[in-house]
Structures are given as C-alpha cells and as structure tokens.
Amino acid sequence: MNRTQDSTLRRILFVEDDPDIQTVARMALEALGGFTVLACNSGAEALAKVDGFSPDLVLLDVMMPGMDGPTTLAALRKRASFREVPVIFMTAKVQAQELAFYRELGAEEVIAKPFDPMVLAERVRTIWSGLASRRRVGAIGAVTGAGAAGL
Numbered sequence: 001m002n003r004t005q006d007s008t009l010r011r012i013l014f015v016e017d018d019p020d021i022q023t024v025a026r027m028a029l030e031a032l033g034g035f036t037v038l039a040c041n042s043g044a045e046a047l048a049k050v051d052g053f054s055p056d057l058v059l060l061d062v063m064m065p066g067m068d069g070p071t072t073l074a075a076l077r078k079r080a081s082f083r084e085v086p087v088i089f090m091t092a093k094v095q096a097q098e099l100a101f102y103r104e105l106g107a108e109e110v111i112a113k114p115f116d117p118m119v120l121a122e123r124v125r126t127i128w129s130g131l132a133s134r135r136r137v138g139a140i141g142a143v144t145g146a147g148a149a150g151l
Contacts (some may be wrong), residue, residue, distance in 0.1 A: 009128040013055035014039045015046045015072060016090070017064040024117050025059075025090075033121025043067030047075055055085060057128060059111075062091035062102070070105050077106060086131050088124065090115070 012035050016022040022039050029035045038053045040046040044067050046058075058076065062069040069089055076082045089102045092113040102110050109127045111120070 011036045011055045014059045016061045028117040028120045043072030058087045
C-alpha cells in the first residue's frame with residue numbers, strides 16, 4: 001500500500017534554490033497548511049537529507065543550478081524507499097509540451113510560478129487528494145480486473 005492510500009499528507013520535502021521563494025512557500029505550507037516542511041536549497045542537499053525525513057510528498061523546483069529538478073527526481077527514484085513518493089514540480093515554464101515532459105519524467109502535477117502563497121497549501125492538498133482517489137480506483141481495478149479504464 002502506498003503513502004497516498006493510507007495516510008494524510010503531513011511531511012513535505014521542498015527543494016528550491018531561490019531563498020525568497022523558499023521562505024514564502026515554506027511559511028505558507030507550514031502556517032496555512034499545517035505541514036512539516038524540510039526545505040533544501042539544492043538537489044544535492046535534498047538527497048543528503050531525505051532519508052532522515054521520510055516525506056509523504058516532494059515539492060521540487062525545476063530550474064536549479066548544479067542538479068536541476070529532473071535530475072534530482074531521477075536520483076530520488078533510484079532509491080527504493082522513494083520510488084512511490086509523489087513529486088510536484090514548481091516552475092515558470094508551463095507550456096503544454098513542457099508540462100507533458102514533466103509528467104513523462106514522473107511528476108504527478110506541476111504548480112506554476114509565480115504562485116499565490118495564500119492558496120499554495122490548499123493546492124498541494126487538492127493534488128494529494130486527487131492522487132489518493134486515482135490510486136484507490138487503480139487498486140479497485142486491479143482487484144476486479146477492470147483497471148481504471150474499465151470503471
């Protein structure tokens with residue numbers, strides 16, 4: 001059973017190199033959303049700290065110096081304990097082909113920058129709820145043999 005089927009969203013790993021965006025988003029997620037947030041300045045820092053944090057979800061900037069978001073996601077997916085942890089990319093690059101590319105990489109969703117900090121926590125919670133619903137439908141389909149498309 002994966003995290004979105006059996007738990008409430010509590011712990012978010014937030015990877016963002018811009019200190020101002022990191023501060024605003026972290027405050028919004030903690031104060032308005034009630035989440036526990038581990039903020040990291042880089043993909044390398046996230047990889048170094050993630051095992052001790054065990055996030056329910058990863059919120060990941062796409063464009064960062066050194067290790068960018070897609071490279072960070074690929075490195076996280078190599079770890080067995082993080083293969084199923086949902087990832088949401090945050091980026092200003094939100095053209096249709098870019099969104100499709102991010103989803104092909106394994107992102108569950110993309111939040112556009114600039115974002116409204118007053119609704120960020122609710123947006124993340126809505127995405128989480130949608131993931132849990134989709135996975136429950138997929139699990140039901142697997143048991144019945146119908147699959148999600150057969151419902």
